[in-house]
Structure formats: C-alpha cells, structure tokens
Amino acid sequence: MNSAANPYLPQIGTIREIIQETPTIKTFRVTLDDPQAMEGLEFNPGQVAQLSVFGSGEATFVINSPPTRKEFLQFSVMRVGEVTTALHDLKVGDQLGVRAPLGNWFPFQEMKGKDIVFIGGGIGMAPLRTLLLYMLDNREDYGDISLIYGARSPQDLCYTYEFEEWRSLGANLTLSVDHEFPDWDGRVGFVPSVLAEEAPSPHNTVAVTCGPPIMIKFVLKGLKELDFEDDQIITTLEKRMKCGIGLCGRCNIGTHYVCVDGPVFSYAELRSLPAEM
Amino acid sequence: MGEMKFLSADKLTQWLEELSRTSTVLAPTQEDDAVVFRPYDPDRELRLERQPTMPPKEALFPGSETLLQYQYRKDPENPGKQTVEVRESQPAVNQVVFGARPCGARGFTIFDPVFEEGGYQDPYYQARRQSTLFVTLACSMPENTCFCHWVGSSPSDPRGSDVLLTPVESGYALEAITQGGERLLASELLTDGESVREEMEEVKQAARKELGQAPDLSDVPQKLFDLFEDLDFWDRMSAKCISCGACTYLCPTCYCFTITDEPKGASGERIRSWDNCMSYLFTLEGSGHNPRPTKAHRLRNRVGHKFSYYPRLHDQAFACCGCGRCIKSCPVCVDIREIILSAKEHPHE
Numbered sequence: 001m002n003s004a005a006n007p008y009l010p011q012i013g014t015i016r017e018i019i020q021e022t023p024t025i026k027t028f029r030v031t032l033d034d035p036q037a038m039e040g041l042e043f044n045p046g047q048v049a050q051l052s053v054f055g056s057g058e059a060t061f062v063i064n065s066p067p068t069r070k071e072f073l074q075f076s077v078m079r080v081g082e083v084t085t086a087l088h089d090l091k092v093g094d095q096l097g098v099r100a101p102l103g104n105w106f107p108f109q110e111m112k113g114k115d116i117v118f119i120g121g122g123i124g125m126a127p128l129r130t131l132l133l134y135m136l137d138n139r140e141d142y143g144d145i146s147l148i149y150g151a152r153s154p155q156d157l158c159y160t161y162e163f164e165e166w167r168s169l170g171a172n173l174t175l176s177v178d179h180e181f182p183d184w185d186g187r188v189g190f191v192p193s194v195l196a197e198e199a200p201s202p203h204n205t206v207a208v209t210c211g212p213p214i215m216i217k218f219v220l221k222g223l224k225e226l227d228f229e230d231d232q233i234i235t236t237l238e239k240r241m242k243c244g245i246g247l248c249g250r251c252n253i254g255t256h257y258v259c260v261d262g263p264v265f266s267y268a269e270l271r272s273l274p275a276e277m
Numbered sequence: 278m279g280e281m282k283f284l285s286a287d288k289l290t291q292w293l294e295e296l297s298r299t300s301t302v303l304a305p306t307q308e309d310d311a312v313v314f315r316p317y318d319p320d321r322e323l324r325l326e327r328q329p330t331m332p333p334k335e336a337l338f339p340g341s342e343t344l345l346q347y348q349y350r351k352d353p354e355n356p357g358k359q360t361v362e363v364r365e366s367q368p369a370v371n372q373v374v375f376g377a378r379p380c381g382a383r384g385f386t387i388f389d390p391v392f393e394e395g396g397y398q399d400p401y402y403q404a405r406r407q408s409t410l411f412v413t414l415a416c417s418m419p420e421n422t423c424f425c426h427w428v429g430s431s432p433s434d435p436r437g438s439d440v441l442l443t444p445v446e447s448g449y450a451l452e453a454i455t456q457g458g459e460r461l462l463a464s465e466l467l468t469d470g471e472s473v474r475e476e477m478e479e480v481k482q483a484a485r486k487e488l489g490q491a492p493d494l495s496d497v498p499q500k501l502f503d504l505f506e507d508l509d510f511w512d513r514m515s516a517k518c519i520s521c522g523a524c525t526y527l528c529p530t531c532y533c534f535t536i537t538d539e540p541k542g543a544s545g546e547r548i549r550s551w552d553n554c555m556s557y558l559f560t561l562e563g564s565g566h567n568p569r570p571t572k573a574h575r576l577r578n579r580v581g582h583k584f585s586y587y588p589r590l591h592d593q594a595f596a597c598c599g600c601g602r603c604i605k606s607c608p609v610c611v612d613i614r615e616i617i618l619s620a621k622e623h624p625h626e
Contacts, residue, residue: 008365078563248536255590
C-alpha cells in the first residue's frame with residue numbers, strides 16, 4: 001500500500017496560534033510538519049479538511065484561510081461534541097492530524113467581474129472568510145464586495161479584530177446582533193431582516209451565504225424576494241461526515257455526497273436535489 | 278466459455294484441504310444458530326445445503342478493522358510536549374471464499390465502483406479484493422425470500438465469482454469464470470467435466486424456472502425519486518420498522534461505515550466499523566440537527582440508495598443482489614419487495 005495513496009492517512013500538523021473568538025469558538029492556525037507538504041499544499045476557497053485528535057477522532061472544518069495566504073492553515077472550531085472539545089483542549093505546539101483538501105470550492109473564477117454580497121451568521125462566517133479574503137487579495141478582479149454578518153450578541157461575532165483590515169482592503173461591512181446590547185453601535189435584528197433592509201441589487205451580483213440552517217432558509221427566501229436568480233445564490237452546507245471521500249454513506253442528499261460533490265452548492269443545484277437538509 | 282471440470286462429492290473435503298495449504302479458505306460453518314464464513318476446519322461440518330445466514334461480506338469488508346495505529350511519545354528534550362506517530366495498517370490476506378451463493382459474491386460487484394473506481398480508492402478494500410478468490414455455489418433450490426431475478430441476476434449468476442460450482446447428481450460441475458479461477462481448477466482431484474455440462478445446465482434452468490417471473494423494475498428509480506417528498510408513503514412503508522438495522526448488517530451490498538478511535542493509554546487505533554443507516558444517530562449533527570430524523574426518512578434513504586441513487590450513479594445497477602436476508606432477518610416482517618412494488622404501483626400525482 002502506497003502511503004501517498006491512502007486517503008485515510010492524515011498528515012501531522014502543529015498548532016502555531018490559537019485565538020479565542022467567542023466563548024465557544026476557537027481559531028487554530030496550523031502548519032503541516034513536513035515543510036514540503038506545506039509548501040506543496042494546493043487548495044481552493046471553500047474546500048475543507050478533516051482534523052484529527054488521535055484518541056478522540058476526526059471532524060470536518062472549512063479551511064478558512066485563503067490560498068493567497070499560505071503561511072498557515074486556519075480553522076475555526078465551535079465546541080459542540082467529542083472531537084471539537086478535544087480540539088479546544090489542545091495548546092499551541094500540540095500536534096494534530098490533517099487530511100486536506102477535501103470537497104469542492106466556491107466558483108471564484110466564474111464570479112470575476114461581479115459584485116459580491118456575503119451573508120453570514122455565527123460560525124457560518126468561517127467559509128465566507130476564505131472567499132472574502134481571497135477576493136480582497138485579488139481586489140481588482142471583483143466589483144463591489146459587501147458583507148452582512150450577524151450573531152446573537154457582540155461577543156458571538158468571530159474575526160472582530162480583522163474587520164478594520166477587511167474594510168481597508170475594500171469590503172463594505174454591515175454588522176448586526178439579535179437584540180440591543182450596551183455599547184453596540186451596529187445594526188440590531190436577525191440577518192434575514194438586515195438583508196431585507198440593505199436590499200442589495202441582483203444586477204450582476206452573486207450572493208454567498210452560510211449560517212445556521214434556519215438562517216439560510218430565510219436568507220434564500222429573502223434573496224428570491226430581491227429577485228436574485230437561483231444560480232446567483234451560492235451556499236455551503238454542513239453534514240455529519242466520517243470518511244470525507246464519498247464512501248461512508250451519511251452525508252448524501254439523494255445522489256449527491258456533500259463531502260465530494262459539495263460542500264458548495266448553488267441554489268439552482270440545491271433545488272434540483274431532494275429536499276433533505 | 279471457461280474450462281469445465283467435475284469434482285465428485287466424496288473429494289470435496291480433500292479439495293478444500295488442498296486449497297487450505299496455500300490460502301485461507303473461508304467456508305460456511307455452523308456457529309451457534311447461524312451459518313457464517315470461517316476458516317475451513319475439517320473437524321467442523323460444512324453447511325452447503327442452503328444460503329448461509331451471513332453473506333461473505335466480512336471477507337473484503339470486515340465488521341471492524343484497523344485503519345491506522347497511533348502512538349503518543351513524550352518529547353525527551355521537552356517533557357511538557359508530546360509527539361504523535363501514525364502508521365497505517367496493511368491488511369495481508371490470501372484467501373478463497375468457498376460456498377457463498379451467487380448473490381453473496383455478486384454483492385462485491387456493488388462495492389467495486391464505490392471503493393475501487395471512484396474519485397478515491399479505498400486501499401484496505403483494494404488489498405483484500407486483489408487477494409481473494411470466490412468459489413461460488415450455484416443455487417439449485419431457491420428460497421421463497423429469494424428475488425435475485427428481480428435485480429437482473431439469477432441463481433447461477435457468475436458475476437463476482439472466479440469459479441462457479443453447480444451441484445449435479447454425484448458431485449459438482451465446476452466452471453472457471455476468471456483466470457484466477459482457472460488456476461484453482463488445476464487440481465488433480467478434478468476431472469474433465471464435459472460429461473456433466475448438460476446436467477449442469479438443467480440444474481441451472483430448473484432453479485431459474487422455480488423463481489418464476491420477475492416484475493419490470495426499470496421505472497422504479499424514477500418512481501422513488503418522484504415519491505421522495507411523499508412522507509405519508511414512507512410513513513406507511515416504515516410503520517413496522519423498529520430501526521434495529523438487522524437488514525443493513527446482513528446485506529451483502531450495504532457498505533455504510535463509521536470511523537472511531539479506540540485509545541489505550543498513550544497509543545491506540547483508528548478503526549472502521551459497519552454502521553447502520555437506520556439508526557437515528559447515523560446522521561445526527563453536533564448542533565442537534567438531524568436531516569433524517571424519523572424512521573420514514575431513514576427507510577426512504579436506504580431504499581432510495583439501493584433502487585434510485587445508486588442506479589443513477591452506476592450504470593442503472595440496483596444496489597441489491599436479491600438475497601432476501603433483509604426479509605428473513607427482519608423481526609417485524611418489513612419486506613423490501615413490497616416497498617418496491619408499492620412504489621412502482623403508486624399512482625403518479
């Protein structure tokens with residue numbers, strides 16, 4: 001058996017930095033221990049990785065750093081289960097397993113020349129961050145770039161320390177939280193309501209959304225009310241996954257496996273699939 | 278037409294002993310109240326008279342197998358730090374599966390496009406696949422749960438086998454299906470089989486005739502697709518189901534699996550085990566969301582996968598070999614044939 005050909009065998013990586021984003025979300029900056037593997041790693045915005053804590057298991061996370069910034073691979077992890085708790089227990093300098101890249105990616109080539117509206121909720125900002133930074137690093141290839149990002153409370157927003165950089169690179173940010181908080185000077189309301197207030201024009205525009213299933217549902221509805229066509233709306237899905245390579249049988253929606261045919265789908269593609277979100 | 282040999286009934290055990298000298302021979306063996314595939318043991322009785330309780334699935338896809346082994350070590354330079362080393366496990370087998378029925382051997386032809394011919398090759402399956410031969414026993418007496426003829430097969434289907442044995446009056450007619458099979462037929466215990474060819478064909482035809490007519494299932498993939506959102510239909514079909522998963526574990530074509538870590542102190546293993554899509558936990562997400570929350574959703578996916586999604590992805594082949602074990606083993610008598618026919622006959626809205 002050739003080890004390079006074994007898709008179950010993770011590479012070993014080391015945690016270089018940990019950022020506490022919110023009370024339940026940590027961001028890990030990871031490099032692969034083999035410098036050649038790190039140098040040679042190629043991926044596209046939206047692709048995912050399986051991270052291993054040996055002894056606890058593996059789980060899937062989007063690579064939320066763009067391929068234009070390859071000094072480390074960045075993952076944001078919300079503590080919800082066994083593997084994510086084990087990841088949260090790791091320290092800088094600890095090793096972990098990485099299988100990457102897996103899955104498909106955002107159609108960033110086809111989106112060139114268009115205005116882009118990102119609509120994110122909570123931890124759903126992670127995959128959007130990858131594409132947003134990729135576009136900001138290739139700023140001249142894209143038109144207006146705006147972001148509507150909401151969370152339950154100000155302390156549940158991720159990447160707040162980067163917002164100024166995003167603005168300075170040419171993104172227009174609208175931030176919102178679910179209800180009033182002291183010292184909050186952004187918007188108040190659920191993301192779909194903020195979207196309706198902002199009312200971006202669908203003209204030559206692509207909308208990219210990710211967040212909790214209930215948010216995505218109402219954002220899709222809102223975008224349709226703003227006359228976005230199905231193929232102007234892109235989302236990225238999350239499912240329980242084990243193998244990440246299209247075999248183990250739990251992430252399929254009908255004939256499509258979210259791990260290899262996704263996680264990125266246009267709304268047009270989603271509508272052609274059975275309704276099993 | 279492959280080479281044709283004859284093995285007299287009284288030489289069968291000798292042949293198995295001969296094969297056992299160079300390979301592990303897995304043969305249907307009585308164990309408690311089940312007939313299962315175990316390494317051939319001359320002191321244990323072979324059970325060839327009817328379909329084994331378990332298909333030979335474990336020969337290529339063990340119920341549980343080690344994928345990786347890991348070991349944490351303390352860094353001698355820095356005792357607060359530890360490093361991890363990971364090794365892949367390499368299955369080393371050289372085996373002959375003897376006495377599976379054609380449906381059991383054919384089950385792996387459903388695995389092959391997924392585990393060997395997709396975007397990713399599964400090295401563990403591949404290693405076993407390449408070093409396993411199937412000496413299969415054609416059925417002369419189908420059971421009333423058999424429906425291999427519904428899914429494009431027959432009681433003497435050679436697909437997935439290397440040698441096909443057909444029981445005749447005084448022994449077995451042996452046909453080599455593959456080159457690997459031809460090598461197995463080189464034994465001096467076997468004699469020329471041309472004289473039993475006619476009898477063999479009669480046995481095959483009689484078995485096929487006994488199964489009777491098969492319904493035309495060519496419209497079923499589309500019918501199931503159309504019925505996807507009819508949860509009333511799936512509620513009715515799954516009303517009796519208790520989500521026990523016996524159907525999935527006994528199925529020669531079910532390949533869903535889970536991957537878990539088994540730690541033992543500072544080391545441990547990452548293992549792959551059969552999983553059960555009829556379980557609520559199978560698709561339960563960390564957030565608490567479950568895309569298949571009821572048994573209706575789960576049965577819909579299991580039947581849909583076998584008779585609609587898989588055929589759409591893999592040349593119209595049903596991911597079912599018609600062995601009927603799911604029907605025999607179901608504690609509440611769910612019959613997949615009834616579900617397929619109900620879908621077929623369901624009025625289109």
